[in-house]
Amino acid sequence: MSKSYHVKAVWDAEAGVFFAESDIPGLHIEAPTMRAFVEAVEELAPQILEANGSSDPSNHGEHSERATLMSAAMELCYA
Secondary structure, eight states: OOOOOEEEEEEETTTTEEEEEESSTTOOOEESSHHHHHHHHHHHHHHHHHHTTOSOTTSOSHHHHHHHHHTSEEEEEEO
């Protein structure tokens, strides 16, 4: 059974970046565009989950990491 993770993109108007609010420990992302934000999440979230020992050891490889990430709920928030 795979776990779902949540990542919220919050816009910081003063800094001019989106930053992440997430239940993935250690995921700290800032990006100037939504596209750059999503690309950073797609690259970093699986790496951080693996480093945290959160991946299912019986289900290795990029495909399983992508599936874990694709199950994440992405939410856009303008603060």
